[in-house]
Amino acid sequence: MTISQTTSRSATMLRTPAQVRSARMRAIKNFISAMLFLSPSLIIFVLFVFIPLLKTVQLSLYLTNPIGEMKAFVGLENYQRILEEPNLFNSLRVSFTFALYVVPATIVLALFLAVISNVRLRGVSIFRVIFSSTLAISGVSISLVFLFLFNPVNGVFNYLLDLVNLPRVQWLVSDATALISVSMVTVWLSLGFCTILMLAALQGISQELYESATIDGAGFWQSFRHITLPLVSPTIFFLIVVQTLNALQAFAQINILTSGGPNQSTEALVYLIYRSFYFNNQYGIAGAMSVVLFLLMFVLTLIQFGVLERKVFYS
Secondary structure, three states: OOHHHHHHHHHHHHOOHHHHHHHHHHHHHHHHHHHHHHHHHHHHHHHHHHHHHHHHHHHOOEEEOOOOOEEEEOOOHHHHHHHOOOOHHHHHHHHHHHHHHHHHHHHHHHHHHHHHHOOOOOOHHHHHHHHHHHHHOOHHHHHHHHHHHOOOOOOHHHHHHHHOOOOOOOOOOOOOOHHHHHHHHHHHHHHHHHHHHHHHHHHOOOHHHHHHHHHOOOOHHHHHHHHHHHHHHHHHHHHHHHHHHHHHOOOHHHHHHOOOOOOOOOOOHHHHHHHHHHOOOOHHHHHHHHHHHHHHHHHHHHHHHHHHHHHOOOO
16 A cells, blocks of 8 residues: 555544535535536437437337327337348448548548648638638538539539530439539538648647658658658547548438439438438338447447557557
8 A cells, every 4th residue: 555545544534524524515516516517418418319319219119100109019020121121231332332432532631631721821821711611501501502513404513524525424313423423512511620620630740840850851751651640640530430420421412412312322321211201101110220320330430449549649
């Protein structure tokens, strides 16, 4: 036993019962004060996260009538039925393909923009405002804008292709390009948030490290590889996890741009859940699909922490 532990135990033993009660009352008051400060967030979290999650799990275990009232407990029957759903595995494939399109492109572009905006040049603040402006625009609004840009007849993108004598692209009406087009919009939506976090990580790196590397003869790419990437790896890891979850939950841009088409080529699992719930009135099936999506995201996050976090450098 160390001297400090012995002293602490002796001081505790020397306390009178009144002092012990007073210390307990202070601890209780501190706990109550902390709960009061946390209560707004906790109430919102319980009302809009925990209760809906529990209701979804409950709904997935019941058969419902056409207006969604739970009538008969069926256990795991709804989960067995979704395995026979012909569109489930297509939606899973679309969801993960969509995430593979969006996440790497967003991370690479955000890092590129952050490196550029971290350079001390005149007017760089204007550049930062431009790319961060995407945070102020909703997914619905920008999806409507891109809907006109992707127009196969009068769209700006095809007009630019005409200027350079390239064939027109059926952006949203072709199975081959629809998912890529929706991914482009999603990357644009996520770019501002990711770039700001990347820029914050870059600005937290000491310039002395770069100066020492320059003195040792290191060039830009060597400094970038051995200094920049390791020190921003915690931010990159965080963005990979968050953007993967966001991509698997993407809905607004899919709903507005393609409505899951053409030929279900953009029908992600979230959109299949939406269609099953609101159009087919399959409330139990939609609940079971929602639970499956939650479990998939949970397991995928655990895998990312188990595999990718080993590559992260915590300085």
